[in-house]
Amino acid sequence: MSVEERVREQMELISSGTVEVIPEGEMRRKVARSLETGRPLVVKLGVDPTRPDLHIGHSVPLTKLRHFQQLGHQVVLIIGDFTALIGDPSMQDATRPVLTEEEVEKNARTYIEQAERVIDTKCARVVRNSQWLSPLDFKDVLEIASRFTVARILERDDFSRRYREGKPVGLHEFLYPVMQAYDSVVIEADIEIGGTDQKFNLLAGRNLQRSMGKEPQCIIILPLLEGTNGVRKMSKSLENDVGLTDPAGEMFGKLMSIPDDIIWDYFRLVTRVGSAAIEQLKGRVENGEVNPRDAKERLAVEVVGIYHGPKEAEEAADEFRRVFSMGELPGRIPPVEVPRSRFRAAGIWVVDLVVSLGLASSNGEARRLIAGGGIAIEGEKVEDADLELTPEQVDGKVVRKGKKTFVRVELV
RNA sequence: GGGGGAGUGCCCGAGUGGUUAAAGGGGGCGGACUGUAAAUCCGUUGGCGUAGCCUACGCAGGUUCAAAUCCUGCCUCCCCCA
Numbered sequence: 001m002s003v004e005e006r007v008r009e010q011m012e013l014i015s016s017g018t019v020e021v022i023p024e025g026e027m028r029r030k031v032a033r034s035l036e037t038g039r040p041l042v043v044k045l046g047v048d049p050t051r052p053d054l055h056i057g058h059s060v061p062l063t064k065l066r067h068f069q070q071l072g073h074q075v076v077l078i079i080g081d082f083t084a085l086i087g088d089p090s091m092q093d094a095t096r097p098v099l100t101e102e103e104v105e106k107n108a109r110t111y112i113e114q115a116e117r118v119i120d121t122k123c124a125r126v127v128r129n130s131q132w133l134s135p136l137d138f139k140d141v142l143e144i145a146s147r148f149t150v151a152r153i154l155e156r157d158d159f160s161r162r163y164r165e166g167k168p169v170g171l172h173e174f175l176y177p178v179m180q181a182y183d184s185v186v187i188e189a190d191i192e193i194g195g196t197d198q199k200f201n202l203l204a205g206r207n208l209q210r211s212m213g214k215e216p217q218c219i220i221i222l223p224l225l226e227g228t229n230g231v232r233k234m235s236k237s238l239e240n241d242v243g244l245t246d247p248a249g250e251m252f253g254k255l256m257s258i259p260d261d262i263i264w265d266y267f268r269l270v271t272r273v274g275s276a277a278i279e280q281l282k283g284r285v286e287n288g289e290v291n292p293r294d295a296k297e298r299l300a301v302e303v304v305g306i307y308h309g310p311k312e313a314e315e316a317a318d319e320f321r322r323v324f325s326m327g328e329l330p331g332r333i334p335p336v337e338v339p340r341s342r343f344r345a346a347g348i349w350v351v352d353l354v355v356s357l358g359l360a361s362s363n364g365e366a367r368r369l370i371a372g373g374g375i376a377i378e379g380e381k382v383e384d385a386d387l388e389l390t391p392e393q394v395d396g397k398v399v400r401k402g403k404k405t406f407v408r409v410e411l412v
Numbered sequence: 413g414g415g416g417g418a419g420u421g422c423c424c425g426a427g428u429g430g431u432u433a434a435a436g437g438g439g440g441c442g443g444a445c446u447g448u449a450a451a452u453c454c455g456u457u458g459g460c461g462u463a464g465c466c467u468a469c470g471c472a473g474g475u476u477c478a479a480a481u482c483c484u485g486c487c488u489c490c491c492c493c494a
Contacts, residue, residue, distance in 0.1 A: 155471065230450080239440090259450050293447040324448050365441085368456055372442040386461080402441075403448060 007032045013067050016275060017060075017268045019196055020221040022203075027218040030190055034073070044189035044217070045070045046078040046129070046180060047115075049107035052093065054114045055241035057225040057234035060269045061193045062118040064222060068191075075124045076187050077115060079108045082130035083179050114244045117307055133179055145178055147211045150203070153177065156200045165291045177201045181208035189217045195224045199405055230259035245372035248308040249330075252316035253404070256324075260292045261301055271302040324403075333398055335410040340391065347388040350375070357409065359401040369401065376400045 001009075010031050015021050020159075034041050045061050082102045112126055138145075153174050154160050157196045177200060184192055184205035194202045202219040210216045224233040227240025234241045242254045258266065263285075267278045281298070284290040297317060304313035322328045338356045342348050351366040356374055360366035369375050372383045377389075378397050395411045 016493095253448065258447060261450080263449095292445070292449075296447080296449075317457065320448085351461075360441095362459065363461075365457085367462080369442065372455060374442040402443090 003032060003035050006035055010071050012036075013071065014220070016067075016223065017064070018220055019223050020199075020219075022219045022221070023302075027191070030218060032053055034190075040073040041068070041190040042188055043073050043075045044078060044184060044187060044192045045194070046080050046083075046183060046192070047111060048080045049111050050083045050084050051105050051236065052110050053236060054244045055234055056234060056270045057227075057241065058114075058242065059118050059244065060222050060225055061195065062115055062274075063192050063270065064220065065124070066119045069120055069123065075119065076189070077112075077119070077121075077124055077126045078183055078187070079111065079126065079128045080180075080183075081105065081108050081128045082133040083176060086106050089246065114386055117244060119338070121218040127187070129179070129183050133182070144182055144208070145175065145209060150174075181205040184217050185209050185212050186212055188214060190215075191218050191220060193220045193222065195222055197224065210325065223265070223269065226262050228258045229255050230262050232244065242303075244307060248304050248312045248316040249319055251304050251307065252300045252313070252320055253302055256293075256296055256320065258296065260296070263292065266299055266303070266350070270306075271299065272306070273302055329398060330406055333406045333408045335408045336407055337410050337412045338394070340411055343391060347390045348394065350382055350387040350389060353389065353394060353409075354399070354401075357407050359397055359399065360404065374402050 047311040160410040226235040229240045354366040377381045
């Protein structure tokens with residue numbers, strides 16, 4: 001295979017699923033040079049350990065890193081333990097709360113652990129940016145900062161918007177892109193990967209490298225994965241995320257609940273299914289040959305398979321069909337202990353039972369749930385909120401809240 | 413340093429003396445319809461064994477029969493001028 005063909009082949013994988021590759025021609029030249037000299041490209045992904053758990057949205061850039069690994073390039077995962085102390089202001093409405101060093105360290109560890117599920121950390125470099133950012137003194141910082149202008153930084157629309165709207169912008173926040181850019185200088189990145197919200201920061205790296213006499217990096221912009229409700233990007237705080245460590249069944253269920261029109265983005269961004277196969281499936285759904293539900297099931301099986309293995313994925317699919325398509329009870333229903341002391345002469349009050357089982361956080365909520373027909377014991381809807389039940393009527397029985405929550409009563 | 417404005421329930425936001433557990437919207441939760449989809453519709457969304465009571469409108473006091481609403485002090489945030 002000629003170098004030219006191999007370049008084309010690499011470029012195809014590199015640019016699949018991306019929003020933008022900037023600048024494309026330069027990227028091509030870097031790839032070609034790498035092939036000619038045998039020197040792998042240095043591919044950078046910076047992550048902020050601001051939160052302990054990752055979701056499949058975070059796996060999007062990691063998956064792209066994995067592509068580069070497949071092509072034999074050197075990937076560098078930068079844990080922004082230093083930058084996390086400031087918090088990336090990108091797309092934020094307000095200054096982020098400052099984390100303590102302990103929190104950052106703890107998050108960093110779980111981050112690496114979870115990243116291992118997607119990339120091969122054995123041949124990746126994992127580094128912390130405190131390593132080089134910490135030792136800088138004020139003079140160094142000024143020297144680096146002088147290479148940026150305020151006008152330039154204000155181009156970033158989240159800054160200018162907040163400024164315009166009279167919301168505070170901390171001076172230290174201006175330094176965030178500067179630090180991220182400096183990371184690129186230090187590790188001599190050839191390529192940096194990031195989401196659309198990172199475009200400014202990625203470009204800053206390119207500019208700083210040039211200004212400091214290094215070869216500027218190319219940048220790859222990836223789309224942000226939408227949350228399971230189809231609105232806003234995926235985020236734990238918006239409760240529309242699929243956690244990388246979610247149990248298989250839960251992960252499956254969450255994926256089955258996404259709106260139809262984002263199925264294809266999920267396929268492209270978080271599965272390993274090739275784009276030809278995705279297009280084919282999409283076509284069959286569009287002409288009515290395949291029910292979108294089944295396409296979604298395929299998606300769920302694929303994704304759960306990545307994190308839990310194919311066997312568990314199939315089991316989750318079976319379980320799902322049993323419980324939700326056929327209305328049967330789940331195979332495993334978590335038992336919840338209820339102390340016998342809750343019983344009085346007349347028995348236990350349903351409202352109390354529901355609260356004791358953790359299905360409601362107050363009597364009032366339990367009452368409302370019952371009034372709304374959301375509680376069933378052994379498949380039978382509870383109609384009366386004043387109902388009293390004997391120990392025999394509840395021990396070992398299945399209490400269901402809504403359609404998704406099942407618990408088994410265990411008297412102790 | 414000077415002047416001005418704002419703090420209401422999970423969030424946004426109305427309310428300027430009683431009929432206000434506080435309009436409306438969002439979100440959440442439940443129900444119907446389904447493919448645990450979306451859209452739509454309905455109900456619900458402080459606590460208490462609940463026709464009653466308690467707690468709640470930044471915090472602390474005060475006026476009043478009665479305060480989210482009026483007064484005083486404090487805290488926090490924002491804007492404008494310097």
